[in-house]
Amino acid sequence: MNAAPSISVPVVIATRESRLALWQAEHVRDRLRDELGLSASLLGMTTKGDQILDRALSKVGGKGLFVKELETALESGQAHMAVHSLKDVPMELPEGFVLAAVLEREDPRDAFVSPHYADVASLPQGACVGTSSLRRVVQLLALRPDLRIEPLRGNLDTRLRKLDEGQFDAIVLAAAGLKRLGLGERIRSVFTPEQMIPAAGQGALGLEVRSSSAGLLAALQRLAHLPSALATQAEREVSRRLGGSCSMPLAAHAVWHNGQMTLNAALGHATQPQQPLVKVALQAAVADADAALALGRQAAEALLAQGGQAYLPCSA
Numbered sequence: 187m188n189a190a191p192s193i194s195v196p197v198v199i200a201t202r203e204s205r206l207a208l209w210q211a212e213h214v215r216d217r218l219r220d221e222l223g224l225s226a227s228l229l230g231m232t233t234k235g236d237q238i239l240d241r242a243l244s245k246v247g248g249k250g251l252f253v254k255e256l257e258t259a260l261e262s263g264q265a266h267m268a269v270h271s272l273k274d275v276p277m278e279l280p281e282g283f284v285l286a287a288v289l290e291r292e293d294p295r296d297a298f299v300s301p302h303y304a305d306v307a308s309l310p311q312g313a314c315v316g317t318s319s320l321r322r323v324v325q326l327l328a329l330r331p332d333l334r335i336e337p338l339r340g341n342l343d344t345r346l347r348k349l350d351e352g353q354f355d356a357i358v359l360a361a362a363g364l365k366r367l368g369l370g371e372r373i374r375s376v377f378t379p380e381q382m383i384p385a386a387g388q389g390a391l392g393l394e395v396r397s398s399s400a401g402l403l404a405a406l407q408r409l410a411h412l413p414s415a416l417a418t419q420a421e422r423e424v425s426r427r428l429g430g431s432c433s434m435p436l437a438a439h440a441v442w443h444n445g446q447m448t449l450n451a452a453l454g455h456a457t458q459p460q461q462p463l464v465k466v467a468l469q470a471a472v473a474d475a476d477a478a479l480a481l482g483r484q485a486a487e488a489l490l491a492q493g494g495q496a497y498l499p500c501s502a
């Protein structure tokens with residue numbers, strides 16, 4: 187009989203150093219200790235995505251910017267695993283890396299945050315809303331074409347500070363990050379799925395390891411949450427099929443319950459945010475990851491067939 191592959195302890199967890207990233211890494215460290223009996227320590231790192239704050243992610247090479255330095259730490263053996271907001275993880279991982287587990291998702295919705303207004307409908311004509319996410323821009327303009335949308339980058343505390351300084355009438359943030367940091371009372375309202383479809387993976391955490399870390403990989407799989415894993419696989423497949431770049435205003439949100447999955451997705455025009463959104467809503471029996479991926483692929487194809495092809499950043 188083969189012995190189980192060994193796990194070296196303490197498990198070193200690579201993480202970004204924003205307050206939210208540290209909260210998430212500490213949460214995973216505690217789960218390793220409490221549920222797997224593994225001691226773990228954190229290795230904080232700064233990524234390009236944390237350094238470049240004056241430009242939208244879509245303009246500086248996109249999502250990989252928050253994960254690459256952490257992967258380098260895994261590659262060199264400085265760390266054994268990385269904790270990511272799944273939303274920030276590129277659709278294709280580099281050769282030699284895998285997502286060991288997707289953890290139970292927090293609230294996946296987008297939140298409306300404002301000192302003066304209760305929701306997007308209450309904003310005065312021409313109000314200024316802060317967000318650098320193309321996905322949020324196109325959905326906000328679909329609801330309120332009169333809004334003035336201004337760029338807003340930085341970690342949660344920075345964004346809230348800019349709002350409090352009066353630079354914006356409102357900002358849009360992921361509810362998950364606010365709730366994790368105990369800032370849930372800043373949420374004036376959450377967007378309904380009809381108003382704003384979340385980003386693929388929003389609210390979920392992904393645990394990344396080297397594919398060669400067999401022991402740790404197997405252990406971490408015990409922390410996986412099946413409904414969250416299946417839903418986010420479908421969402422990420424929509425994005426992967428459409429090219430998986432964050433220079434594309436794409437929203438994809440799935441819910442899996444009792445073997446049924448509903449998947450909502452929307453695509454905006456890559457460079458003309460006022461163009462109407464292409465939207466699809468699918469429902470199917472989904473029993474496993476393959477079926478989840480198939481539904482994601484079907485949603486991507488439906489988006490393209492319903493006019494989305496002409497919206498993609500690279501379509502000439």
Ligand SMILES: NCc1[nH]cc(CCC(=O)O)c1CC(=O)O
Pocket residue numbers: 271272273274358359360362363387388389390391
């Ligand atoms: N793009 C940055 C980012 N990555 C993950 C979250 C929030 C937490 C999550 O979605 O898990 C945020 C902030 C935001 O979008 O407001």
